[in-house]
Amino acid sequence: MTTMDMTALLLSRIQFAFTISFHIIFPAFTIGLAAWLTFLEACHLLTGEHIYRRLSDFWLKIFAVAFGLGVVSGIVMAFQFGTNWSELSRRTGPIQGPLLGYESFTAFALEAAFFGVLMFGRDRVPRWAYLVACLMVALGTSLSAFWIMVNNSWMQYPTGFSLTPDGIFVPVDWSAIIFNQAVWTRFPHMILAAYVTSAFCVAATGAWYMLRGKAVQEGRAMVAMGLRLAAILVPVQIGVGHLVGDFVHDRQPAKFAAIEGRWNDQQPASEILFAVPDPAAERNRLEVAVPYLGSIIGSLSLTSNEVGIRSFPPQDRPPIAVPFFAFRAMVGCGLLMLAIAWFGAWLSFGDRLPKARLFLAATALSFPLGFVATLTGWFTAEVGRQPWTVYGQLRTADAATPFLSTHEVAATFVLIASIYMLIFGFGVLYIYRLLRAGPVPTPAISLHGTNPSRPLSLPGASPGASRPAEIGE
Amino acid sequence: MVEFWAAVLALAILLYILLDGFDLGVGMLFPFARSEAERRRMLASIAPVWDGNETWLVVAAATLFGAFPAVFSIVLSAFYLPLFILLAGLILRGVAFEFRYKATTSRPLWDAGFVAGSYAVAFVQGTAVGAIVQGIPIAHGMFAGSAFSWASPFSLFCGLGLCIGYALMGACWMAGKSDAPLRDFCFRVLPGLVIALGVFLVAVFIWSLLLRLPVLHRWIERPVLLLCPLLGAVAFLGLIVAIRRGRDRFLFAAAAVIFVAAFATLAGSFLPYMLPFSMTIWQAASPSSSLTFLFWGAGVFVLPLTLAYTLIVYFVFRGRIVEHED
Numbered sequence: 001m002t003t004m005d006m007t008a009l010l011l012s013r014i015q016f017a018f019t020i021s022f023h024i025i026f027p028a029f030t031i032g033l034a035a036w037l038t039f040l041e042a043c044h045l046l047t048g049e050h051i052y053r054r055l056s057d058f059w060l061k062i063f064a065v066a067f068g069l070g071v072v073s074g075i076v077m078a079f080q081f082g083t084n085w086s087e088l089s090r091r092t093g094p095i096q097g098p099l100l101g102y103e104s105f106t107a108f109a110l111e112a113a114f115f116g117v118l119m120f121g122r123d124r125v126p127r128w129a130y131l132v133a134c135l136m137v138a139l140g141t142s143l144s145a146f147w148i149m150v151n152n153s154w155m156q157y158p159t160g161f162s163l164t165p166d167g168i169f170v171p172v173d174w175s176a177i178i179f180n181q182a183v184w185t186r187f188p189h190m191i192l193a194a195y196v197t198s199a200f201c202v203a204a205t206g207a208w209y210m211l212r213g214k215a216v217q218e219g220r221a222m223v224a225m226g227l228r229l230a231a232i233l234v235p236v237q238i239g240v241g242h243l244v245g246d247f248v249h250d251r252q253p254a255k256f257a258a259i260e261g262r263w264n265d266q267q268p269a270s271e272i273l274f275a276v277p278d279p280a281a282e283r284n285r286l287e288v289a290v291p292y293l294g295s296i297i298g299s300l301s302l303t304s305n306e307v308g309i310r311s312f313p314p315q316d317r318p319p320i321a322v323p324f325f326a327f328r329a330m331v332g333c334g335l336l337m338l339a340i341a342w343f344g345a346w347l348s349f350g351d352r353l354p355k356a357r358l359f360l361a362a363t364a365l366s367f368p369l370g371f372v373a374t375l376t377g378w379f380t381a382e383v384g385r386q387p388w389t390v391y392g393q394l395r396t397a398d399a400a401t402p403f404l405s406t407h408e409v410a411a412t413f414v415l416i417a418s419i420y421m422l423i424f425g426f427g428v429l430y431i432y433r434l435l436r437a438g439p440v441p442t443p444a445i446s447l448h449g450t451n452p453s454r455p456l457s458l459p460g461a462s463p464g465a466s467r468p469a470e471i472g473e
Numbered sequence: 474m475v476e477f478w479a480a481v482l483a484l485a486i487l488l489y490i491l492l493d494g495f496d497l498g499v500g501m502l503f504p505f506a507r508s509e510a511e512r513r514r515m516l517a518s519i520a521p522v523w524d525g526n527e528t529w530l531v532v533a534a535a536t537l538f539g540a541f542p543a544v545f546s547i548v549l550s551a552f553y554l555p556l557f558i559l560l561a562g563l564i565l566r567g568v569a570f571e572f573r574y575k576a577t578t579s580r581p582l583w584d585a586g587f588v589a590g591s592y593a594v595a596f597v598q599g600t601a602v603g604a605i606v607q608g609i610p611i612a613h614g615m616f617a618g619s620a621f622s623w624a625s626p627f628s629l630f631c632g633l634g635l636c637i638g639y640a641l642m643g644a645c646w647m648a649g650k651s652d653a654p655l656r657d658f659c660f661r662v663l664p665g666l667v668i669a670l671g672v673f674l675v676a677v678f679i680w681s682l683l684l685r686l687p688v689l690h691r692w693i694e695r696p697v698l699l700l701c702p703l704l705g706a707v708a709f710l711g712l713i714v715a716i717r718r719g720r721d722r723f724l725f726a727a728a729a730v731i732f733v734a735a736f737a738t739l740a741g742s743f744l745p746y747m748l749p750f751s752m753t754i755w756q757a758a759s760p761s762s763s764l765t766f767l768f769w770g771a772g773v774f775v776l777p778l779t780l781a782y783t784l785i786v787y788f789v790f791r792g793r794i795v796e797h798e799d
Contacts, residue, residue, distance in 0.1 A: 068568075068571070072564050072567050072568065075531065075560065075563065075564075076560050076564075078531070078534055078535070078538070079534065079549060079556060079560055081538065081545075081549075082538070082545050082546055082548070082549025082550060083549045083550055083553050083556055083557070086546035086547070086549065086550035086615070086616070087546070087615075089538060089542050089545055089546040089549075090542055090543055090545075090546035090547075090614065090615070092542075093538060093542020093543070093545060093546065093759060094542060094759040094760050094762075094763040095763070096538075097538040097539040097540070097542045097545070097759060097763065097767075098539045098759070098763050098766050098767040098771075100535065100538060100539070101535040101536065101538060101539030101540075101767055101771060102767075102770060102771060104531055104532070104534075104535040105532075105535060105770070105771045105775040105776075105779075106775070108528050108531060108532070108779065113778075113782055166614075170760045170762065170763075171760070171762045171763055171766065172762065174762070174766050401550045401553070402615065403550075403615075403616070403617075403619075404550075404553065405620065407620075408553055408554060408620050411554065411557075412553070412554065412557040415557055415558070415561055416557060416560070416561065419561050419564055419565065423564065423568050423572075426568075426572060426576075426579070427568075430572075430575050
């Protein structure tokens with residue numbers, strides 16, 4: 001079956017990794033922002049305080065650009081299943097097709113429809129209806145994430161299917177597929193990651209304003225709200241992350257061993273804090289380890305035997321370095337965020353925030369932490385699943401389009417990468433301009449020539465198609 | 474259930490061709506506008522609807538993957554290179570609408586992307602139709618050709634033809650959506666486009682005869698199919714009359730009927746094959762457990778909702794573009 005040349009396979013993997021890493025940045029941001037907007041609208045409706053409205057108007061503009069970039073970059077993902085992974089889509093299509101179909105349908109029906117109300121309906125619908133629209137967008141983005149996590153969890157832990165003689169995966173039990181054991185920790189893990197990421201973006205923006213002495217009232221509200229929320233969510237996230245780890249420990253032992261950097265079975269096992277794995281020699285260099293801790297983390301015991309990577313035949317082993325380092329980067333970001341969130345929340349009760357300029361600078365610089373943690377978490381999960389695309393069932397080498405040549409994949413990769421860089425560069429520039437301008441009162445956006453359903457466009461604070469005379473700074 | 478999903482797929486593709494067809498056409502005519510004001514009017518005529526139109530491509534792709542994964546995997550891998558050009562084109566088009574107004578100095582860049590993207594998307598789609606009509610080589614449920622199997626003189630000619638057809642729809646749409654200057658522009662380009670499309674349709678028919686395309690046998694077996702080209706011919710004549718009399722409200726309907734007739738002719742000659750003449754809809758379909766699962770959420774709930782939503786958007790944004798001079 002594997003007639004595909006190995007360079008083309010590797011390039012296909014890198015291409016998918018590139019597009020999906022690029023894509024996840026935006027959902028990671030918008031899932032949380034949608035909830036944040038809902039929260040602000042609810043506060044505004046309940047308290048009537050105008051600051052919530054100003055904050056909500058401001059973050060809506062950011063949300064719009066990020067949402068658009070997320071949709072545009074997501075469309076390529078759907079097509080890649082067929083172009084580069086035709087064997088995967090042919091063989092698991094009966095299961096993954098409907099799951100991803102539901103994701104597209106949910107995304108476009110729920111998010112796009114109510115997104116239109118959010119963008120253009122502020123003065124056209126009653127305030128409670130606007131709040132409901134926010135809630136529906138938040139629900140829609142979370143439901144999208146749910147279907148994606150169901151699909152990915154099925155690939156991590158395939159259940160509820162039978163195989164036909166020619167290798168097609170036929171669904172026999174949809175509830176086993178959807179309510180997959182892995183989903184119930186991995187879905188909250190992703191949602192919490194998005195919430196924490198957004199909370200840190202909000203807090204960092206607020207800290208930036210406080211440092212610049214601009215929009216100070218809004219800035220303080222953002223720092224306080226963002227960090228207090230994070231102070232609760234980050235420890236919960238660490239706990240949920242531990243449950244995800246338990247699942248990996250029980251169901252994907254090779255991935256767990258790679259994450260731990262454990263080459264040989266060990267009883268009791270130590271926990272490696274840092275090392276440089278040397279795959280050629282099948283050992284670690286510069287290892288720093290804590291005795292017993294490996295058994296405690298793995299099995300909550302002082303005596304358990306923990307499996308090493310060498311217990312698996314070489315063709316079934318994942319690469320070590322990526323899961324090992326990515327996992328440590330994720331945990332490192334998590335601990336850093338925990339420290340900032342707790343310290344900041346403590347400062348925010350009382351009047352100490354404005355004076356803590358060093359802390360504000362650290363907070364302002366902390367905005368990438370959530371993104372880095374989310375990305376490295378996904379690297380851990382996906383690279384750790386190798387050499388399988390569907391764990392234990394379908395190897396990545398057998399999932400790829402068998403006849404693709406290196407030239408073809410290289411050509412499309414260069415094309416997609418350059419276009420992504422271009423729109424990403426400009427998209428980030430436009431978000432940066434919006435952030436720099438801050439929450440200033442904006443004139444009502446012209447309603448002419450705008451569409452309540454703009455799933456593919458990038459609306460925002462553009463002067464509008466009918467008023468181009470105002471363009472420029 | 475298989476028939477239901479085949480019908481959904483056909484509807485999604487037809488709606489996509491009709492709806493995105495005209496806004497791709499506007500993109501292709503965009504460089505021929507003579508002033509920024511004219512360009513703005515062109516964009517304004519499609520700005521409220523273009524992304525909703527492209528939603529139908531996503532619906533079609535999701536339905537294909539969800540209900541007919543075998544064809545999804547063959548078609549997408551067979552058209553590997555052109556598909557990525559199509560995706561790149563769609564992205565460049567999509568961001569241009571907003572970025573060109575946000576840009577301070579890079580507007581020509583986004584405009585160029587908008588135009589190039591429109592041509593690329595239309596050309597790739599036409600080429601794909603031509604290649605599918607000619608037949609995609611398949612072995613053991615997998616594509617069995619090479620990276621450029623899709624590129625034959627015939628398929629490339631079809632790509633050109635679809636560009637003409639979409640441009641025609643674009644001009645018809647704008648003529649019904651605008652007043653004086655842009656409307657005059659449309660009536661200037663329409664005669665040429667109509668002649669070009671007429672020549673293309675005759676040429677492609679003769680070419681099909683020369684290539685002895687298997688699809689022609691279907692027309693002898695199913696003479697009732699000839700009603701479709703007949704309907705198309707009537708619409709074609711109607712279009713010519715409408716152009717001569719300056720009846721701008723009637724133009725788009727006539728152009729749309731030509732496309733519906735062409736689509737029905739093709740679909741009618743393929744059925745029950747999805748890929749002529751190697752894979753039927755039943756061979757391509759997912760097992761019934763998948764189709765049923767998809768039906769109760771997507772079929773019953775989401776699709777009617779999306780249809781209703783499309784109708785509402787077109788209702789809200791009906792009428793001609795109004796100029797807002799600030």
